[in-house]
Amino acid sequence: MHAMQYEITLPADYDMGVIRHRVATRGHLLDDFPGLxxxxxxxxxxxxxSxxxxxxxxxxxxxxxxxxxxxxxxxxxxxxxDxxxxxVRHWTGLSYERGPARGALPRTATRHRSPVPSSVAPADAVEAALEESRRLAEAPGVVATALAADPRHWELLRFTLWDHPAPKAPGERYQVLHLSSPEQGRLGEGRQW
Incomplete structure (x- = not known):
């Protein structure tokens, strides 16, 4: 599994209706994309x-x-x-867990990036993060959560989809406009090795 994200920061007065229209008219194009x-x-x-x-x-x-x-x-x-x-940031996948709201369409998402301190063994940091992901996956409203790592910058990333407003927690909170999930079943469950 590979995680990937790009961020397009727009002007403060940008009409976000343009993005909503873009997703409404083009989002379905990846609904059957191979490998996604x-x-x-x-x-x-x-x-x-925000x-x-x-x-x-x-x-x-x-x-x-x-x-x-x-x-x-x-x-x-x-x-x-456009x-x-x-x-384009990308991370190596460490785990994927489906939550109790697995059948629901996600409404919000959270992304939390955290450094792996040089004083902590990478394997220990990953084990602790895996345990936290397993606990998070059991929380009410979780559709799915993924854990990934960037070993170049020694950063861990946790991405979680929610079926309700995202809880206030460290990291960024997003609104989900559409979800394409053609090969979600092939992401596997649990740790990725």
Whole structure:
């Protein structure tokens, strides 16, 4: 599993209705994309628990071929043409857990990034994070949660989809406009090794 996200920060006075229309008319195009576990079409709106207007899709890929086909194909080129070329962050998948609301459509999402301190053994940090993911996956309203790592920057990322307003917690909170999940069943459950 591979996690991927790009963030397009928009002007403070940007009409977020433009992004909502974009997702409403184009979001379905990835509903059957090979290699895509899920894509959450995310936004944050300035003044609504966010300092910025932002379009920030989040992806979980079942295999690198799907991610590559998207990045080097027509799908991502549309983003580049409309918004410029954003930085694309990616992380190696560590775990994926479905929650008690697994059959519900997610309404919100949270993303929390945290550094792995140099004083902590990476394996110990990952084990602690895996245990926290297992606990989080049992929380009411959790559709699914994923844990991933960037070993270049020694960063852990936890991404969680909720069927209700996201709880106030460290990290960013997003509204989910659409979810494409053609190969969600192929993401597996639990740790990824």
């Amino acid at each position: 576990g899920l894509k959450a079409y995310l936004i944050r709106e300035r003044g609504e628990a 300092p910025v207007n932002q379009y920030a899709p989040f992806y979980l890929w079942t295999r690198p071929e799907g991610m590559n086909a998207f990045l080097w194909g027509a799908g991502f080129q549309g983003v580049v043409q 918004f410029g070329r954003p930085v």
